[in-house]
Amino acid sequence: xxxxxxxxxxxxxxxxxxxxxxxxxxxxxxxxxxxxxxxxxxxxxxxxxxxxxxxxxxxxxxxxxxxxxxxxxxxxxxxxxxxxxxxxxxxxxxxxxxxxxxxxxxxxxxxxxxxxxxxxxxxxxxxxxxxxxxxxxxxxxxxxxxxxxxxxxxxxxxxxxxxxxxxxxxxxxxxxxxxxxxxxxxx
Amino acid sequence: xxxxxxxxxxxxxxxxxxxxxxxxxxxxxxxxxxxxxxxxxxxxxxxxxxxxxxxxxxxxxxxxxxxxxxxxxxxxxxxxxxxxxxxxxxxxxxxxxxxxxxxxxxxxxxxxxxxxxxxxxxxxxxxxxxxxxxxxxxxxxxxxxxxxxxxxxxxxxxxxxxxxxxxxxxxxxxxxxxxxxxxxxxxxxxxxxxxxxxxxxxxxxxxxxxxxxxxxxxxxxxxx
Numbered sequence: 001x002x003x004x005x006x007x008x009x010x011x012x013x014x015x016x017x018x019x020x021x022x023x024x025x026x027x028x029x030x031x032x033x034x035x036x037x038x039x040x041x042x043x044x045x046x047x048x049x050x051x052x053x054x055x056x057x058x059x060x061x062x063x064x065x066x067x068x069x070x071x072x073x074x075x076x077x078x079x080x081x082x083x084x085x086x087x088x089x090x091x092x093x094x095x096x097x098x099x100x101x102x103x104x105x106x107x108x109x110x111x112x113x114x115x116x117x118x119x120x121x122x123x124x125x126x127x128x129x130x131x132x133x134x135x136x137x138x139x140x141x142x143x144x145x146x147x148x149x150x151x152x153x154x155x156x157x158x159x160x161x162x163x164x165x166x167x168x169x170x171x172x173x174x175x176x177x178x179x180x181x182x183x184x185x186x187x
Numbered sequence: 188x189x190x191x192x193x194x195x196x197x198x199x200x201x202x203x204x205x206x207x208x209x210x211x212x213x214x215x216x217x218x219x220x221x222x223x224x225x226x227x228x229x230x231x232x233x234x235x236x237x238x239x240x241x242x243x244x245x246x247x248x249x250x251x252x253x254x255x256x257x258x259x260x261x262x263x264x265x266x267x268x269x270x271x272x273x274x275x276x277x278x279x280x281x282x283x284x285x286x287x288x289x290x291x292x293x294x295x296x297x298x299x300x301x302x303x304x305x306x307x308x309x310x311x312x313x314x315x316x317x318x319x320x321x322x323x324x325x326x327x328x329x330x331x332x333x334x335x336x337x338x339x340x341x342x343x344x345x346x347x348x349x350x351x352x353x354x355x356x357x358x359x360x361x362x363x364x365x366x367x368x369x370x371x372x373x374x375x376x377x378x379x380x381x382x383x384x385x386x387x388x389x390x391x392x393x394x395x396x397x398x399x400x401x402x403x404x405x406x407x408x409x410x411x
Binding site: 038 | 271
């Protein structure tokens, strides 16, 4: 019953998605619901057409049953993303993005693309941003040493992506630093 | 945030931490401990109190659902709410299960080390410790019966300390790197290269586990 081997080295994107789905998103419900106590807090009341904040997992659930529209978060639109892409391509550092932007964008675009204006353009912008950032994290590898690497504004999904390689690299560097010391002691 | 879960010393620093984490619901705490446990090479302190509270909450929600279900007057709208409540129960259950299984994996992997190291005992719940003891005995008996009893006496031991070879007793590799995210501004820590690092709030660093171990125990950083 221990953790399955496939999950032992790292978490998987689906698990990150599960965590991100706890975050709140605004919806416009089309069904009414009294305020209800959940384990993570009390949500509601839903009174169409008033907006209401619920966790993303609940919004997904309602959306799939066509019982609500999702209001995209304020950073998930063409204008903001275009601005971010410009920053990503012109500046050396990572621009500020919400920590779980990749997961949230994926979930919302998957289930509620009709609530976005021009979802395809948003998708392609997100892809460009992702690629620009990916190039930067590869460059970051050259700064890696055996003690510390600071990664400002790196998002959760990006960390997970570079984790196996970076963790192993650091392990190798630690070994390399340790070995000369051990050899000196020997002499 | 319950101070029972906080093993750190009671100084001003801890008070600041607990204040800043005050808005964390028990479920968010579980998510944090789940990720910490998944990423840390070592076994962390058991969160028995937190798990107990969440399991009680799950039971209460389940009971409420059962009651409403049994009631024939429950309307269509109510069924809809019930479905949402049940969905959440399943989500919480999944994470509790994954958390416990993560610990179980580490406990079985390091069972013999845990049994031999008294400092590890206090990090485990009684059930986990019993399991570790049982598992260690089981593997040792198996090794002895399968192979070791056929070897000469001096080669039978399972915890030889041979110089320049990794120890036979496998133990957590605290030099493995982790991604630490500072929840508050942290006191300075020493890095392996001799320099000092002071993590500011929100900073994310890739660094060997032993560097941030104390910060993690005090809940000042989380692993991501």
